[in-house]
Amino acid sequence: MQKELSLVYFNDITELEEIKNKLNDERAVVCYVQVDNFTEIIGVCPEENRPELFAKIDKIITQWFQNMNGFVKKLDKDKYIALLQYKELKKAEDTKFDILEQVKKIKVGPAISVTLSIGASYVDKNMLECHKLAQSALELCLGRGGDQAVVKDLGKTYFYGGKTKEVEKYSRVRARVISQALKNLIEESDMVLALGHVFLDMDALGAGVGVFCAAKALGKRCHIILSQEQNPSIESLMKILVKDDILKSAFIKESEALEKITKKTLLVVVDTHRPSLCLSRKILDKSERVVVIDHHRRSEEFIDKAHLVYLEPYASSTSEMVTEILEYIDEVKITPTIPDKSAV
Known part of the structure:
Protein backbone atom coordinates (compact mmCIF):
# COMPACT_ATOMS: atom_id res chain seq x y z
CA MET A 1 0.00 0.00 0.00
CA GLN A 2 1.46 3.30 -1.10
CA LYS A 3 1.42 6.24 1.27
CA GLU A 4 0.37 9.66 -0.03
CA LEU A 5 2.80 12.44 0.62
CA SER A 6 1.84 16.09 0.81
CA LEU A 7 4.35 18.82 0.18
CA VAL A 8 3.61 22.26 1.57
CA TYR A 9 5.52 25.32 0.47
CA PHE A 10 5.73 28.46 2.60
CA ASN A 11 6.67 31.70 0.96
CA ASP A 12 7.67 34.65 3.12
CA ILE A 13 5.73 37.63 1.72
CA THR A 14 6.31 39.89 4.69
CA GLU A 15 8.55 42.23 2.75
CA LEU A 16 6.08 42.39 -0.16
CA GLU A 17 3.16 43.21 2.17
CA GLU A 18 5.21 45.86 3.93
CA ILE A 19 5.98 47.50 0.58
CA LYS A 20 2.30 47.39 -0.40
CA ASN A 21 1.26 48.96 2.90
CA LYS A 22 3.95 51.61 2.57
CA LEU A 23 2.82 52.54 -0.93
CA ASN A 24 -0.79 52.70 0.26
CA ASP A 25 0.08 54.90 3.23
CA GLU A 26 2.06 57.26 1.03
CA GLY A 162 -21.70 69.57 9.84
CA LYS A 163 -22.86 70.45 13.36
CA THR A 164 -23.43 74.16 12.84
CA LYS A 165 -27.08 75.14 12.62
CA GLU A 166 -27.89 76.50 9.21
CA VAL A 167 -28.73 80.20 9.16
CA GLU A 168 -29.98 82.41 6.40
CA LYS A 169 -26.97 83.82 4.65
CA TYR A 170 -27.85 83.95 0.98
CA SER A 171 -27.89 87.53 -0.20
CA ARG A 172 -30.19 89.53 -2.42
CA VAL A 173 -27.12 90.29 -4.51
CA ARG A 174 -26.88 86.65 -5.50
CA ALA A 175 -30.62 86.49 -6.20
CA ARG A 176 -30.21 89.47 -8.56
CA VAL A 177 -27.28 87.82 -10.35
CA ILE A 178 -29.20 84.54 -10.71
CA SER A 179 -32.28 86.36 -12.01
CA GLN A 180 -30.25 88.06 -14.73
CA ALA A 181 -28.63 84.77 -15.74
CA LEU A 182 -32.01 83.01 -15.80
CA LYS A 183 -33.53 85.85 -17.82
CA ASN A 184 -30.78 85.51 -20.42
CA LEU A 185 -31.30 81.75 -20.67
CA ILE A 186 -35.06 82.18 -21.07
CA GLU A 187 -34.63 84.81 -23.80
CA GLU A 188 -32.28 82.46 -25.70
CA SER A 189 -34.80 79.59 -25.54
CA ASP A 190 -37.68 78.67 -27.83
CA MET A 191 -39.71 77.25 -24.92
CA VAL A 192 -39.44 76.77 -21.17
CA LEU A 193 -40.48 73.69 -19.18
CA ALA A 194 -40.89 73.67 -15.39
CA LEU A 195 -40.30 70.27 -13.81
CA GLY A 196 -40.83 69.43 -10.15
CA HIS A 197 -40.27 66.23 -8.20
CA VAL A 198 -42.24 63.04 -7.73
CA PHE A 199 -45.29 63.48 -5.45
CA LEU A 200 -45.54 67.11 -6.56
CA ASP A 201 -46.24 69.36 -3.57
CA MET A 202 -47.27 72.98 -3.00
CA ASP A 203 -43.71 74.26 -3.04
CA ALA A 204 -42.73 72.62 -6.32
CA LEU A 205 -46.01 73.65 -7.95
CA GLY A 206 -45.72 77.23 -6.71
CA ALA A 207 -42.14 77.48 -7.94
CA GLY A 208 -43.22 76.10 -11.31
CA VAL A 209 -45.91 78.77 -11.61
CA GLY A 210 -43.26 81.38 -10.82
CA VAL A 211 -41.10 80.08 -13.67
CA PHE A 212 -44.16 80.24 -15.93
CA CYS A 213 -44.71 83.89 -14.98
CA ALA A 214 -41.11 84.76 -15.82
CA ALA A 215 -41.24 83.04 -19.21
CA LYS A 216 -44.60 84.56 -20.09
CA ALA A 217 -43.41 88.06 -19.17
CA LEU A 218 -40.41 87.57 -21.46
CA GLY A 219 -42.59 86.45 -24.35
CA LYS A 220 -41.72 82.75 -24.24
CA ARG A 221 -43.95 79.69 -24.20
CA CYS A 222 -43.85 77.78 -20.94
CA HIS A 223 -45.37 74.56 -19.69
CA ILE A 224 -45.52 73.01 -16.24
CA ILE A 225 -45.21 69.23 -16.13
CA LEU A 226 -47.86 67.30 -14.20
CA SER A 227 -47.88 63.62 -13.35
CA GLN A 228 -50.64 61.22 -14.41
CA GLU A 229 -51.89 60.93 -10.83
CA GLN A 230 -51.93 64.11 -8.78
CA ASN A 231 -50.89 64.40 -5.17
CA PRO A 232 -54.12 65.21 -3.22
CA SER A 233 -52.25 67.88 -1.25
CA ILE A 234 -52.11 70.20 -4.28
CA GLU A 235 -55.77 69.91 -5.29
CA SER A 236 -56.83 73.12 -3.53
CA LEU A 237 -54.08 75.13 -5.25
CA MET A 238 -54.82 73.55 -8.63
CA LYS A 239 -58.48 74.63 -8.34
CA ILE A 240 -57.31 78.22 -8.04
CA LEU A 241 -54.70 78.03 -10.80
CA VAL A 242 -56.90 76.45 -13.48
CA LYS A 243 -59.36 79.37 -13.20
CA ASP A 244 -56.83 81.28 -15.29
CA ASP A 245 -57.31 80.03 -18.87
CA ILE A 246 -53.73 80.82 -19.93
CA LEU A 247 -52.26 79.09 -16.90
CA LYS A 248 -54.65 76.16 -17.31
CA SER A 249 -53.33 75.51 -20.81
CA ALA A 250 -49.75 75.56 -19.49
CA PHE A 251 -50.16 72.28 -17.59
CA ILE A 252 -49.15 69.27 -19.70
CA LYS A 253 -48.22 65.63 -19.20
CA GLU A 254 -44.85 63.97 -19.76
CA SER A 255 -45.70 62.51 -23.18
CA GLU A 256 -46.73 65.88 -24.59
CA ALA A 257 -43.63 67.58 -23.20
CA LEU A 258 -41.33 64.97 -24.77
CA GLU A 259 -42.82 65.75 -28.18
CA LYS A 260 -42.23 69.49 -27.75
CA ILE A 261 -38.60 69.46 -26.53
CA THR A 262 -35.97 70.85 -28.92
CA LYS A 263 -32.29 71.66 -28.56
CA LYS A 264 -33.23 75.22 -27.57
CA THR A 265 -35.77 74.23 -24.93
CA LEU A 266 -34.90 75.35 -21.39
CA LEU A 267 -35.79 72.95 -18.59
CA VAL A 268 -36.07 74.51 -15.12
CA VAL A 269 -36.00 71.85 -12.39
CA VAL A 270 -37.54 73.16 -9.16
CA ASP A 271 -37.52 71.90 -5.57
CA THR A 272 -35.08 69.05 -6.22
CA HIS A 273 -31.56 68.60 -7.52
CA ARG A 274 -31.55 64.80 -7.61
CA PRO A 275 -32.18 63.12 -10.99
CA SER A 276 -33.85 60.14 -9.31
CA LEU A 277 -36.48 62.40 -7.71
CA CYS A 278 -37.42 64.36 -10.83
CA LEU A 279 -41.03 63.99 -11.89
CA SER A 280 -39.82 62.80 -15.31
CA ARG A 281 -36.35 61.35 -15.84
CA LYS A 282 -37.07 61.11 -19.57
CA ILE A 283 -37.62 64.86 -19.84
CA LEU A 284 -34.45 65.54 -17.86
CA ASP A 285 -32.39 63.21 -20.04
CA LYS A 286 -33.74 64.66 -23.29
CA SER A 287 -33.26 68.32 -22.32
CA GLU A 288 -29.89 69.83 -23.25
CA ARG A 289 -30.31 73.16 -21.44
CA VAL A 290 -31.10 72.77 -17.73
CA VAL A 291 -31.47 75.10 -14.72
CA VAL A 292 -31.77 73.84 -11.13
CA ILE A 293 -33.47 75.88 -8.37
CA ASP A 294 -33.73 74.17 -4.99
CA HIS A 295 -33.63 74.86 -1.24
CA HIS A 296 -32.62 71.38 -0.05
CA ARG A 297 -29.16 70.51 1.20
CA ARG A 298 -27.01 69.19 -1.61
CA SER A 299 -26.79 65.41 -1.75
CA GLU A 300 -24.16 63.28 -3.45
CA GLU A 301 -26.58 62.67 -6.32
CA PHE A 302 -26.82 65.81 -8.43
CA ILE A 303 -27.91 67.02 -11.88
CA ASP A 304 -24.42 67.51 -13.28
CA LYS A 305 -25.39 68.92 -16.69
CA ALA A 306 -27.14 72.03 -15.31
CA HIS A 307 -26.17 75.31 -17.01
CA LEU A 308 -27.26 77.31 -13.96
CA VAL A 309 -27.64 76.16 -10.35
CA TYR A 310 -29.32 78.16 -7.59
CA LEU A 311 -29.07 75.97 -4.49
CA GLU A 312 -29.80 77.62 -1.14
CA PRO A 313 -30.40 75.31 1.85
CA TYR A 314 -30.96 78.40 4.00
CA ALA A 315 -34.15 79.40 2.15
CA SER A 316 -37.47 78.31 3.63
CA SER A 317 -38.81 77.14 0.26
CA THR A 318 -38.08 77.05 -3.44
CA SER A 319 -41.14 79.23 -4.02
CA GLU A 320 -39.51 81.91 -1.90
CA MET A 321 -36.35 81.72 -4.01
CA VAL A 322 -38.28 81.95 -7.29
CA THR A 323 -40.34 84.88 -5.98
CA GLU A 324 -37.16 86.76 -5.13
CA ILE A 325 -35.82 86.06 -8.62
CA LEU A 326 -39.01 87.46 -10.15
CA GLU A 327 -38.54 90.72 -8.23
CA TYR A 328 -35.42 91.41 -10.29
CA ILE A 329 -36.98 90.70 -13.69
CA ASP A 330 -38.52 94.06 -14.60
CA GLU A 331 -40.93 92.58 -17.12
CA VAL A 332 -42.66 90.52 -14.40
CA LYS A 333 -45.56 92.14 -12.58
CA ILE A 334 -46.55 90.19 -9.47
CA THR A 335 -50.21 90.49 -8.52
CA PRO A 336 -51.80 88.58 -5.62
CA THR A 337 -54.60 86.09 -6.18
CA ILE A 338 -57.09 85.79 -3.33
CA PRO A 339 -58.94 82.44 -3.35
CA ASP A 340 -62.57 82.17 -2.43
CA LYS A 341 -63.69 79.72 0.22
CA SER A 342 -64.97 77.19 -2.29
CA ALA A 343 -61.47 76.71 -3.70
CA VAL A 344 -59.82 75.98 -0.40
Whole structure:
Protein backbone atom coordinates (compact mmCIF):
# COMPACT_ATOMS: atom_id res chain seq x y z
CA MET A 1 0.00 0.00 0.00
CA GLN A 2 1.46 3.30 -1.10
CA LYS A 3 1.42 6.24 1.27
CA GLU A 4 0.37 9.66 -0.03
CA LEU A 5 2.80 12.44 0.62
CA SER A 6 1.84 16.09 0.81
CA LEU A 7 4.35 18.82 0.18
CA VAL A 8 3.61 22.26 1.57
CA TYR A 9 5.52 25.32 0.47
CA PHE A 10 5.73 28.46 2.60
CA ASN A 11 6.67 31.70 0.96
CA ASP A 12 7.67 34.65 3.12
CA ILE A 13 5.73 37.63 1.72
CA THR A 14 6.31 39.89 4.69
CA GLU A 15 8.55 42.23 2.75
CA LEU A 16 6.08 42.39 -0.16
CA GLU A 17 3.16 43.21 2.17
CA GLU A 18 5.21 45.86 3.93
CA ILE A 19 5.98 47.50 0.58
CA LYS A 20 2.30 47.39 -0.40
CA ASN A 21 1.26 48.96 2.90
CA LYS A 22 3.95 51.61 2.57
CA LEU A 23 2.82 52.54 -0.93
CA ASN A 24 -0.79 52.70 0.26
CA ASP A 25 0.08 54.90 3.23
CA GLU A 26 2.06 57.26 1.03
CA ARG A 27 -0.69 57.82 -1.53
CA ALA A 28 -1.23 61.50 -2.24
CA VAL A 29 -4.36 63.18 -0.90
CA VAL A 30 -5.60 66.48 -2.35
CA CYS A 31 -7.55 68.79 -0.03
CA TYR A 32 -9.41 71.98 -0.89
CA VAL A 33 -10.28 74.19 2.07
CA GLN A 34 -12.62 77.17 2.08
CA VAL A 35 -13.77 79.58 4.77
CA ASP A 36 -17.44 79.06 3.92
CA ASN A 37 -18.86 82.02 5.86
CA PHE A 38 -16.17 84.47 4.75
CA THR A 39 -18.68 87.06 3.48
CA GLU A 40 -20.56 87.05 6.78
CA ILE A 41 -17.50 87.42 9.01
CA ILE A 42 -16.10 90.22 6.86
CA GLY A 43 -19.43 91.98 7.10
CA VAL A 44 -19.27 92.21 10.90
CA CYS A 45 -15.50 92.54 11.36
CA PRO A 46 -14.20 96.14 11.53
CA GLU A 47 -11.72 96.84 8.77
CA GLU A 48 -8.89 97.58 11.20
CA ASN A 49 -9.33 94.12 12.80
CA ARG A 50 -9.37 92.12 9.55
CA PRO A 51 -5.60 91.55 9.23
CA GLU A 52 -5.58 89.98 12.70
CA LEU A 53 -8.59 87.84 11.81
CA PHE A 54 -6.99 86.62 8.58
CA ALA A 55 -3.76 85.83 10.44
CA LYS A 56 -5.60 83.72 13.01
CA ILE A 57 -7.39 81.72 10.32
CA ASP A 58 -4.18 81.22 8.33
CA LYS A 59 -2.33 80.08 11.44
CA ILE A 60 -4.86 77.41 12.42
CA ILE A 61 -5.10 76.00 8.89
CA THR A 62 -1.33 76.06 8.29
CA GLN A 63 -0.43 74.51 11.65
CA TRP A 64 -3.05 71.77 11.35
CA PHE A 65 -1.75 70.60 7.97
CA GLN A 66 1.86 70.93 9.08
CA ASN A 67 1.08 68.73 12.07
CA MET A 68 -0.21 66.23 9.51
CA ASN A 69 3.16 66.48 7.70
CA GLY A 70 1.33 68.13 4.83
CA PHE A 71 1.82 71.11 2.56
CA VAL A 72 -0.71 73.95 2.34
CA LYS A 73 -0.87 77.01 0.08
CA LYS A 74 -3.31 79.90 0.15
CA LEU A 75 -5.04 80.34 -3.22
CA ASP A 76 -7.29 83.28 -2.39
CA LYS A 77 -8.42 85.29 0.60
CA ASP A 78 -10.73 82.44 1.67
CA LYS A 79 -9.41 79.40 -0.23
CA TYR A 80 -6.52 76.97 0.30
CA ILE A 81 -5.11 73.84 -1.29
CA ALA A 82 -3.22 71.19 0.68
CA LEU A 83 -1.41 67.92 0.00
CA LEU A 84 -0.80 65.17 2.52
CA GLN A 85 -0.35 61.42 2.67
CA TYR A 86 -3.12 58.87 3.01
CA LYS A 87 -1.90 57.70 6.43
CA GLU A 88 -2.24 61.29 7.70
CA LEU A 89 -5.74 61.53 6.25
CA LYS A 90 -6.72 58.45 8.27
CA LYS A 91 -5.53 60.26 11.41
CA ALA A 92 -7.66 63.26 10.47
CA GLU A 93 -10.67 60.98 9.97
CA ASP A 94 -10.05 59.40 13.37
CA THR A 95 -10.30 62.87 14.96
CA LYS A 96 -13.38 63.70 12.83
CA PHE A 97 -11.35 66.54 11.31
CA ASP A 98 -10.90 68.38 14.59
CA ILE A 99 -9.76 71.47 12.66
CA LEU A 100 -13.47 72.17 12.14
CA GLU A 101 -13.86 72.70 15.89
CA GLN A 102 -10.53 74.48 16.30
CA VAL A 103 -11.34 77.19 13.78
CA LYS A 104 -14.77 77.80 15.35
CA LYS A 105 -12.99 79.13 18.42
CA ILE A 106 -12.29 82.25 16.37
CA LYS A 107 -15.23 84.51 17.16
CA VAL A 108 -16.22 87.52 15.07
CA GLY A 109 -18.63 89.85 16.77
CA PRO A 110 -20.80 88.51 19.57
CA ALA A 111 -22.14 85.37 17.90
CA ILE A 112 -20.42 84.43 14.61
CA SER A 113 -17.77 81.70 14.52
CA VAL A 114 -15.48 81.03 11.58
CA THR A 115 -16.39 77.77 9.79
CA LEU A 116 -14.56 75.72 7.18
CA SER A 117 -15.53 73.41 4.36
CA ILE A 118 -13.01 70.76 3.32
CA GLY A 119 -13.11 68.59 0.21
CA ALA A 120 -10.55 65.78 0.01
CA SER A 121 -9.87 62.92 -2.35
CA TYR A 122 -7.42 60.09 -2.94
CA VAL A 123 -7.41 57.84 -5.99
CA ASP A 124 -5.06 55.32 -7.56
CA LYS A 125 -5.37 56.66 -11.11
CA ASN A 126 -3.77 60.09 -11.45
CA MET A 127 -3.54 63.49 -9.80
CA LEU A 128 -5.94 65.10 -12.28
CA GLU A 129 -8.70 62.67 -11.28
CA CYS A 130 -7.84 63.28 -7.63
CA HIS A 131 -8.11 67.05 -8.14
CA LYS A 132 -11.52 66.74 -9.81
CA LEU A 133 -12.90 64.54 -7.04
CA ALA A 134 -11.57 66.90 -4.35
CA GLN A 135 -13.25 69.86 -6.07
CA SER A 136 -16.48 67.87 -6.30
CA ALA A 137 -16.19 66.99 -2.60
CA LEU A 138 -15.82 70.69 -1.70
CA GLU A 139 -18.85 71.63 -3.80
CA LEU A 140 -20.87 68.90 -2.10
CA CYS A 141 -19.69 70.16 1.27
CA LEU A 142 -20.70 73.76 0.52
CA GLY A 143 -24.03 72.60 -0.90
CA ARG A 144 -24.80 70.79 2.35
CA GLY A 145 -24.34 73.95 4.40
CA GLY A 146 -20.60 73.92 5.09
CA ASP A 147 -18.83 73.43 8.44
CA GLN A 148 -17.88 69.91 7.46
CA ALA A 149 -15.41 67.75 5.58
CA VAL A 150 -16.24 65.47 2.66
CA VAL A 151 -13.79 62.78 1.57
CA LYS A 152 -14.23 61.08 -1.81
CA ASP A 153 -12.61 58.17 -3.55
CA LEU A 154 -13.83 56.54 -6.76
CA GLY A 155 -16.44 54.45 -5.00
CA LYS A 156 -17.50 56.05 -1.72
CA THR A 157 -18.12 59.38 -0.02
CA TYR A 158 -17.54 60.05 3.68
CA PHE A 159 -18.92 62.97 5.70
CA TYR A 160 -17.50 64.53 8.87
CA GLY A 161 -18.78 67.44 10.93
CA GLY A 162 -21.70 69.57 9.84
CA LYS A 163 -22.86 70.45 13.36
CA THR A 164 -23.43 74.16 12.84
CA LYS A 165 -27.08 75.14 12.62
CA GLU A 166 -27.89 76.50 9.21
CA VAL A 167 -28.73 80.20 9.16
CA GLU A 168 -29.98 82.41 6.40
CA LYS A 169 -26.97 83.82 4.65
CA TYR A 170 -27.85 83.95 0.98
CA SER A 171 -27.89 87.53 -0.20
CA ARG A 172 -30.19 89.53 -2.42
CA VAL A 173 -27.12 90.29 -4.51
CA ARG A 174 -26.88 86.65 -5.50
CA ALA A 175 -30.62 86.49 -6.20
CA ARG A 176 -30.21 89.47 -8.56
CA VAL A 177 -27.28 87.82 -10.35
CA ILE A 178 -29.20 84.54 -10.71
CA SER A 179 -32.28 86.36 -12.01
CA GLN A 180 -30.25 88.06 -14.73
CA ALA A 181 -28.63 84.77 -15.74
CA LEU A 182 -32.01 83.01 -15.80
CA LYS A 183 -33.53 85.85 -17.82
CA ASN A 184 -30.78 85.51 -20.42
CA LEU A 185 -31.30 81.75 -20.67
CA ILE A 186 -35.06 82.18 -21.07
CA GLU A 187 -34.63 84.81 -23.80
CA GLU A 188 -32.28 82.46 -25.70
CA SER A 189 -34.80 79.59 -25.54
CA ASP A 190 -37.68 78.67 -27.83
CA MET A 191 -39.71 77.25 -24.92
CA VAL A 192 -39.44 76.77 -21.17
CA LEU A 193 -40.48 73.69 -19.18
CA ALA A 194 -40.89 73.67 -15.39
CA LEU A 195 -40.30 70.27 -13.81
CA GLY A 196 -40.83 69.43 -10.15
CA HIS A 197 -40.27 66.23 -8.20
CA VAL A 198 -42.24 63.04 -7.73
CA PHE A 199 -45.29 63.48 -5.45
CA LEU A 200 -45.54 67.11 -6.56
CA ASP A 201 -46.24 69.36 -3.57
CA MET A 202 -47.27 72.98 -3.00
CA ASP A 203 -43.71 74.26 -3.04
CA ALA A 204 -42.73 72.62 -6.32
CA LEU A 205 -46.01 73.65 -7.95
CA GLY A 206 -45.72 77.23 -6.71
CA ALA A 207 -42.14 77.48 -7.94
CA GLY A 208 -43.22 76.10 -11.31
CA VAL A 209 -45.91 78.77 -11.61
CA GLY A 210 -43.26 81.38 -10.82
CA VAL A 211 -41.10 80.08 -13.67
CA PHE A 212 -44.16 80.24 -15.93
CA CYS A 213 -44.71 83.89 -14.98
CA ALA A 214 -41.11 84.76 -15.82
CA ALA A 215 -41.24 83.04 -19.21
CA LYS A 216 -44.60 84.56 -20.09
CA ALA A 217 -43.41 88.06 -19.17
CA LEU A 218 -40.41 87.57 -21.46
CA GLY A 219 -42.59 86.45 -24.35
CA LYS A 220 -41.72 82.75 -24.24
CA ARG A 221 -43.95 79.69 -24.20
CA CYS A 222 -43.85 77.78 -20.94
CA HIS A 223 -45.37 74.56 -19.69
CA ILE A 224 -45.52 73.01 -16.24
CA ILE A 225 -45.21 69.23 -16.13
CA LEU A 226 -47.86 67.30 -14.20
CA SER A 227 -47.88 63.62 -13.35
CA GLN A 228 -50.64 61.22 -14.41
CA GLU A 229 -51.89 60.93 -10.83
CA GLN A 230 -51.93 64.11 -8.78
CA ASN A 231 -50.89 64.40 -5.17
CA PRO A 232 -54.12 65.21 -3.22
CA SER A 233 -52.25 67.88 -1.25
CA ILE A 234 -52.11 70.20 -4.28
CA GLU A 235 -55.77 69.91 -5.29
CA SER A 236 -56.83 73.12 -3.53
CA LEU A 237 -54.08 75.13 -5.25
CA MET A 238 -54.82 73.55 -8.63
CA LYS A 239 -58.48 74.63 -8.34
CA ILE A 240 -57.31 78.22 -8.04
CA LEU A 241 -54.70 78.03 -10.80
CA VAL A 242 -56.90 76.45 -13.48
CA LYS A 243 -59.36 79.37 -13.20
CA ASP A 244 -56.83 81.28 -15.29
CA ASP A 245 -57.31 80.03 -18.87
CA ILE A 246 -53.73 80.82 -19.93
CA LEU A 247 -52.26 79.09 -16.90
CA LYS A 248 -54.65 76.16 -17.31
CA SER A 249 -53.33 75.51 -20.81
CA ALA A 250 -49.75 75.56 -19.49
CA PHE A 251 -50.16 72.28 -17.59
CA ILE A 252 -49.15 69.27 -19.70
CA LYS A 253 -48.22 65.63 -19.20
CA GLU A 254 -44.85 63.97 -19.76
CA SER A 255 -45.70 62.51 -23.18
CA GLU A 256 -46.73 65.88 -24.59
CA ALA A 257 -43.63 67.58 -23.20
CA LEU A 258 -41.33 64.97 -24.77
CA GLU A 259 -42.82 65.75 -28.18
CA LYS A 260 -42.23 69.49 -27.75
CA ILE A 261 -38.60 69.46 -26.53
CA THR A 262 -35.97 70.85 -28.92
CA LYS A 263 -32.29 71.66 -28.56
CA LYS A 264 -33.23 75.22 -27.57
CA THR A 265 -35.77 74.23 -24.93
CA LEU A 266 -34.90 75.35 -21.39
CA LEU A 267 -35.79 72.95 -18.59
CA VAL A 268 -36.07 74.51 -15.12
CA VAL A 269 -36.00 71.85 -12.39
CA VAL A 270 -37.54 73.16 -9.16
CA ASP A 271 -37.52 71.90 -5.57
CA THR A 272 -35.08 69.05 -6.22
CA HIS A 273 -31.56 68.60 -7.52
CA ARG A 274 -31.55 64.80 -7.61
CA PRO A 275 -32.18 63.12 -10.99
CA SER A 276 -33.85 60.14 -9.31
CA LEU A 277 -36.48 62.40 -7.71
CA CYS A 278 -37.42 64.36 -10.83
CA LEU A 279 -41.03 63.99 -11.89
CA SER A 280 -39.82 62.80 -15.31
CA ARG A 281 -36.35 61.35 -15.84
CA LYS A 282 -37.07 61.11 -19.57
CA ILE A 283 -37.62 64.86 -19.84
CA LEU A 284 -34.45 65.54 -17.86
CA ASP A 285 -32.39 63.21 -20.04
CA LYS A 286 -33.74 64.66 -23.29
CA SER A 287 -33.26 68.32 -22.32
CA GLU A 288 -29.89 69.83 -23.25
CA ARG A 289 -30.31 73.16 -21.44
CA VAL A 290 -31.10 72.77 -17.73
CA VAL A 291 -31.47 75.10 -14.72
CA VAL A 292 -31.77 73.84 -11.13
CA ILE A 293 -33.47 75.88 -8.37
CA ASP A 294 -33.73 74.17 -4.99
CA HIS A 295 -33.63 74.86 -1.24
CA HIS A 296 -32.62 71.38 -0.05
CA ARG A 297 -29.16 70.51 1.20
CA ARG A 298 -27.01 69.19 -1.61
CA SER A 299 -26.79 65.41 -1.75
CA GLU A 300 -24.16 63.28 -3.45
CA GLU A 301 -26.58 62.67 -6.32
CA PHE A 302 -26.82 65.81 -8.43
CA ILE A 303 -27.91 67.02 -11.88
CA ASP A 304 -24.42 67.51 -13.28
CA LYS A 305 -25.39 68.92 -16.69
CA ALA A 306 -27.14 72.03 -15.31
CA HIS A 307 -26.17 75.31 -17.01
CA LEU A 308 -27.26 77.31 -13.96
CA VAL A 309 -27.64 76.16 -10.35
CA TYR A 310 -29.32 78.16 -7.59
CA LEU A 311 -29.07 75.97 -4.49
CA GLU A 312 -29.80 77.62 -1.14
CA PRO A 313 -30.40 75.31 1.85
CA TYR A 314 -30.96 78.40 4.00
CA ALA A 315 -34.15 79.40 2.15
CA SER A 316 -37.47 78.31 3.63
CA SER A 317 -38.81 77.14 0.26
CA THR A 318 -38.08 77.05 -3.44
CA SER A 319 -41.14 79.23 -4.02
CA GLU A 320 -39.51 81.91 -1.90
CA MET A 321 -36.35 81.72 -4.01
CA VAL A 322 -38.28 81.95 -7.29
CA THR A 323 -40.34 84.88 -5.98
CA GLU A 324 -37.16 86.76 -5.13
CA ILE A 325 -35.82 86.06 -8.62
CA LEU A 326 -39.01 87.46 -10.15
CA GLU A 327 -38.54 90.72 -8.23
CA TYR A 328 -35.42 91.41 -10.29
CA ILE A 329 -36.98 90.70 -13.69
CA ASP A 330 -38.52 94.06 -14.60
CA GLU A 331 -40.93 92.58 -17.12
CA VAL A 332 -42.66 90.52 -14.40
CA LYS A 333 -45.56 92.14 -12.58
CA ILE A 334 -46.55 90.19 -9.47
CA THR A 335 -50.21 90.49 -8.52
CA PRO A 336 -51.80 88.58 -5.62
CA THR A 337 -54.60 86.09 -6.18
CA ILE A 338 -57.09 85.79 -3.33
CA PRO A 339 -58.94 82.44 -3.35
CA ASP A 340 -62.57 82.17 -2.43
CA LYS A 341 -63.69 79.72 0.22
CA SER A 342 -64.97 77.19 -2.29
CA ALA A 343 -61.47 76.71 -3.70
CA VAL A 344 -59.82 75.98 -0.40
